[in-house]
Amino acid sequence: MVNINLQGKTYLPTAPYLVGREKVREFAHAVKSTNPTSFDVFAAQTAGYTDLVAPPTFAVVIQERSLATVLADPEAEIDFSRVVHGDQRFIHARPIVAGDELTSELTVASVKTLGAHSMVTFETKIFDVAGALVCTAISTLVVRGDE
């Protein structure tokens, strides 16, 4: 059972994350992308970007860092091994590219209880070094209770 008082809680921004070229390639490979804009700097620049373009779900790497803060929060009372992902959304103000330095700020949008299970929705706003919003990541986790 997740602490209901978590609703509305905002966590401190994460330390800046520098998006590296090799990380973009590693992630793209892991999600089975073969798109040249994520692997080939020339292709990315030809398409109008400054550097390699991260796959559309790359923001999860940044979201994960914010989520780690929540899971480590004793007040949250979330058992990691009982967590199942319910839904996920990424709304991009612009694509993430290699060279970006990103921070994220997570808010617990809602905590709901469904029988023995809890559903927690997190909203993570990801900003670049200039403070501009790059992506909003919305994630619902289902924490399975004892049957």
Added chain:
Amino acid sequence: MGHSVPKIIELEIGQVIGTTEFLLTRDSLVRYAGASGDFNPIHYRDDVAAAVGLPGVLAHGMLTMGAAVQVAVDWVGDAGRILDYQVRFTKPVVVDPVLGATLVVTGTIGAIDAEARTARIDFEAIFDETKVLGKAQAVVRL
């Protein structure tokens, strides 16, 4: 580059943009865990998966989500043109240690906004004859 962006006036609602078969193996899960930073042991340890009552080691939902959108990325030819992407994880993808799991993803044009120059792509992701994603949609800039 050889790839050109599809022309919005040539699109039709219901048009299939592509189907791709993805083989997810235990190796894929370990690779995705490392790349994403999601080291939840239910994605690589049979004992932990069993202890929490799961039918087996599951693929990360985010791996299924990340792979599915590649159908749209390949179609539009540019990873930076996916403006908004959402899915619901409706069924788990159980990954057999030997055979892995085969995911078949089809993308279909669900809506066209000529003024905004965007199209909505709806994805169907099938594993073991079952849909594993619900409301899987991406808005693509054309």
